[in-house]
Amino acid sequence: KKAFSRFSAAACITLSASILWASPAWAQTRSMEIEDQYRIKRVGSPQVSPDGEWVAYTVSTTELEKDQTKTQIWMVSTGGGDPIPLSMSGESASSPKWSPDGKYLSFTATRGEDAKSQVWVLDRRGGEAQALTDVEQGVGGYEWSPDGSKLVLTIRDPDTAKASEGDGPKPNVPEPWVVTRLQTKRDGQGYLTDKRKTHLYVFDIKTKGLTQITSGRWDEGSPAWSPDGSKIAFSSNRTEDPDANSNSDIWVVSSTNTDMGGTLIRITDYEGGDGGPAWSPDGKWIAYTTGLNDPRFGAFETSHLAVRASDGSGGRRVLTEALDRNVRSPEFTTDGRGILVAVADEGDGHVARVDVDTGEVTRLIGGHISAGGFSAGPHGLLATVISDPHLPG
Numbered sequence: 001k002k003a004f005s006r007f008s009a010a011a012c013i014t015l016s017a018s019i020l021w022a023s024p025a026w027a028q029t030r031s032m033e034i035e036d037q038y039r040i041k042r043v044g045s046p047q048v049s050p051d052g053e054w055v056a057y058t059v060s061t062t063e064l065e066k067d068q069t070k071t072q073i074w075m076v077s078t079g080g081g082d083p084i085p086l087s088m089s090g091e092s093a094s095s096p097k098w099s100p101d102g103k104y105l106s107f108t109a110t111r112g113e114d115a116k117s118q119v120w121v122l123d124r125r126g127g128e129a130q131a132l133t134d135v136e137q138g139v140g141g142y143e144w145s146p147d148g149s150k151l152v153l154t155i156r157d158p159d160t161a162k163a164s165e166g167d168g169p170k171p172n173v174p175e176p177w178v179v180t181r182l183q184t185k186r187d188g189q190g191y192l193t194d195k196r197k198t199h200l201y202v203f204d205i206k207t208k209g210l211t212q213i214t215s216g217r218w219d220e221g222s223p224a225w226s227p228d229g230s231k232i233a234f235s236s237n238r239t240e241d242p243d244a245n246s247n248s249d250i251w252v253v254s255s256t257n258t259d260m261g262g263t264l265i266r267i268t269d270y271e272g273g274d275g276g277p278a279w280s281p282d283g284k285w286i287a288y289t290t291g292l293n294d295p296r297f298g299a300f301e302t303s304h305l306a307v308r309a310s311d312g313s314g315g316r317r318v319l320t321e322a323l324d325r326n327v328r329s330p331e332f333t334t335d336g337r338g339i340l341v342a343v344a345d346e347g348d349g350h351v352a353r354v355d356v357d358t359g360e361v362t363r364l365i366g367g368h369i370s371a372g373g374f375s376a377g378p379h380g381l382l383a384t385v386i387s388d389p390h391l392p393g
Helices: 002-022 160-165 295-300
Strands: 042-048 054-063 066-077 091-099 104-109 117-122 141-144 148-154 200-206 210-212 221-225 231-236 249-254 275-279 287-290 304-309 326-332 338-345 348-354 362-363 369-374 384-387
Touching: 042 091, 042 348, 042 369, 042 384, 054 091, 054 384, 066 091, 066 104, 104 141, 141 221, 148 221, 160 231, 200 231, 200 287, 231 275, 275 326, 287 326, 287 369, 304 326, 304 338, 338 369, 338 384
Parallel strands: 348 369
Antiparallel strands: 042 054, 054 066, 091 104, 104 117, 141 148, 148 200, 200 210, 221 231, 231 249, 275 287, 287 304, 326 338, 338 348, 348 362, 369 384
16 A cells, blocks of 8 residues: 555656646646656755855756756745756756855766766856866765865776777677676666776865775765764675675764775664764764664665764664654754654655654644755755645656
């Protein structure tokens, strides 16, 4: 019933939104056509500016004839008014983030022939976007340090195999897929023939210096800076064979690490999936998502919110054990007394506040809606993308 409710609600949102968009008056409705679905522009990734005056977000448009989707960065005042396009309409951009001082808006984009994804910045005072990073193999993701002087980047290892092949002519014959790992294929990636791993690097904005702070035969992701900028928490499956289980743990590494991740602090020890680390404002705690039951059946269990000391001491404290719903994307409130999370409830999605002391869950936005993605700003401001059965997000 739960799975069916999610499917039917999602279908309702998609189909009804298409019908309403295509017809300005219900008296003029017509049968929906497949092309109508591609006429809806999709909004996502809201980001409130540090001063609470603006919200940056993405708008994705699909061109059916070209079989491609382009994403553009926009922003709009939190007081209302006309939205303003920030990135070029003919080029895709994603992952908008504000610098801590609010002077710059950054995003990732791939611009130029044979270019790789880099971090770009827009000066709010005006001018064209400028590439901030120049990483040969491209940047996967990034986060600003609290003082705005550095970025933590997720970067895949260089492709040394291709570099050793040389630039000579290649026969026009498809090569076979060669898979040497337990997992053979993954959505969005295809066959897993590439053995390269994704690691964390710290990029100094002033000097353009790049320092690798993790390494090894594991992937790392979801990096989060400590409030004082001295540490970075991340999620990684560092078991003997990550393909053979669904385990992942929260780890902490110094942001000035010089041994490429040789010195780490392991924060969690649950044998299932721990992820999405978020620091408390005082740096004493890390909130994250976790499971409760036998980790062998992790794909079927509910994801809960937990907190643990940022030095790894003590045990975990699960705050949503009584909540029979999946939670994700934890983020502490500015006073540290609550944690904001996204909650899945059948076909709906909500933003909720979880009290750190009592575990009480309070839904922040009412109505039969689906809230996807949120950003907390100053003075209790919250930006989120909302859709309902009759309107797109």
